Amino acid sequence: MTDLSLALEYIPLAIISIIAISNPISTATMFNVLTEKMSEERKHQTAVKASRFSLYILVFFALTGMLIFQIFGFGIGAFRIAGGILLTITAIDMLHPKPEGLTDNDGTRDISLIPMAIPFISGPGTIVTTVVLMSGAQDLGGGDTLVWLLASAGVLLGIVITIAVSYLGMTESERVFRFLGEGGEKALSKLMGLIVLAIAIQFIINGIGDVLPDLVRKGMEAL
Template identity: 35%
Template sequence: MPSSLVEFGLLCLTSLFTMINPISIAPVFLSLTAELPSEQRRDVARKATATAFVILVFFALTGSVIFKVFGISVHGLKIVGGVLFFIMGYEMVQARLSRTRFDKAEELDAMDAYSQDVALTPLAIPLICGPGAIATVIILMQEQDLTHQVTLFFSIAIVCVVTWVALLFASPIMNRLGESGNKVLMRVMGLIVMVIAVEYFFAGLGPILQKILGITPSL
């Protein structure tokens, strides 16, 4: 039993690290929070990772039930995630994601509102809690005893803490880049995010079209 539990824990950690990839989220966080003071950037990182933890645990506990009740498939989730990613990536390529909001309002309450928004979307969803991460916790949760379920929750917490640390260390890098460097980084990351969006979209659309057309997937 201990060995199988250790193996399950390693499976949870490797799967979640692969799906979330904290290192790849840090540059996007860097671009999204370019105009926020350091204290608010830390607050955004904390809220984003805390929200991601709650969402992943929620879907681990209720995901399969919700999917059955509403007739939702993981493929549909991938399509929606792809659309959100593409919109976000397009705005990043235009280097206007943060600037647009702060040109309209320069007051502190506007900055607070922006930090709240960006912590939830797109950082918590769909960057940290993407379709892959949600699908992973739902699958790992299936037919597990209490000990294995607790191990999964502990693994989610570890990955979220590592993600939070990665986001915190992104802030000092931004100070060295400057405004021009940050805009270049935002455009490059925007292109990468748009490519990820296309991959997500067609990964979800392909199986749905195969089902509609009655095509059997080739092995």
């Protein structure tokens, strides 16, 4: 099998991998729950902004790799812990909503960047997957520029398709969940709050697991 054939096979692998780890279904579900008090216009604006932020984030990490982590001196573990803390705040808001008088003028806050773009559409797992896939594209290309460009284009295409699917899921989420009714939506909101809290805790546990070996190693060296 030629290197060009391997690059062509790499494209669907990259697309499927990014979509799977991003999980547009959970994104659509969370969007529906968090935007139930928004006007249709603001829902659309939020979906557009979340998609745009996610595109910027994933393309940035695809092109720079882990450079941003190296510049600021932190690893993916710290990023996972930060994402977990942000999700915890979101989960608490979902489980214990603020009274109407304490929220924005339409009963909501801007969720386009946090938590929709980060960590749902372009969370730590999706970022790492993107970086790994771009690294794999470089390894696959070796010294062949055409193969590297083709495989890298597949990763970027996977990012675009994932965000497009997430956008459609967000904009059509209300239709999908309309059959639940008002009582069903409230129950779903509480259930998703618990699920988000569990995801947040898992993010923090995974982050601690990432940084703990390095902390232990540094502690041993200091002795």
